[in-house]
């Protein structure tokens with residue numbers, strides 16, 4: 001096994017941190033809403049489940065995000081867990097704002113939560129809390145409705161690349 005030696009604080013530059021954080025695999029979600037008749041949203045790999053009672057999940061959004069200030073204005077937000085066939089969709093949801101939802105089949109609730117129709121799981125959420133965390137904000141979301149498929153596999157983000165689960169049931 002090749003290992004990289006532990007380093008001092010001075011070596012914690014962004015590039016090395018991204019590389020080290022990327023060792024940890026994650027799923028990817030789409031966080032989206034409709035605001036003033038426009039679909040707004042982004043891809044996020046920082047999603048995690050947090051609490052059962054109340055039902056909470058979280059994701060972290062960069063403080064430089066152009067989308068978050070409008071996304072957070074919606075009464076409800078939609079979160080979609082992306083499936084293994086969503087690699088290109090994920091790139092699109094992280095790309096130019098005006099094309100993020102091109103060709104995507106989505107459902108918008110009366111409260112403005114937007115979810116992808118072919119997602120692995122869909123959550124209807126409201127913002128429970130926002131916590132400042134360095135150059136990101138941790139957004140805690142409370143769930144109000146959930147829907148999930150049992151068959152597909154999740155999109156996996158690992159070492160800056162997309163993959164799939166090789167041997168899960």
Ligand SMILES: Cc1cc2nc3c(=O)[nH]c(=O)nc-3n(C[C@H](O)[C@H](O)[C@H](O)COP(=O)(O)O)c2cc1C
Pocket residue numbers: 028042043044045046047059060061062064065066067068090091093094095097157
């Ligand atoms: C696989 C993947 C995961 C991402 N995860 C996050 C994330 O957890 N938090 C975040 O703020 N941006 C994340 N991004 C970047 C956003 O999707 C988006 O590109 C970025 O926020 C810039 O767009 P904005 O200014 O509209 O927010 C991710 C992008 C990709 C491709």
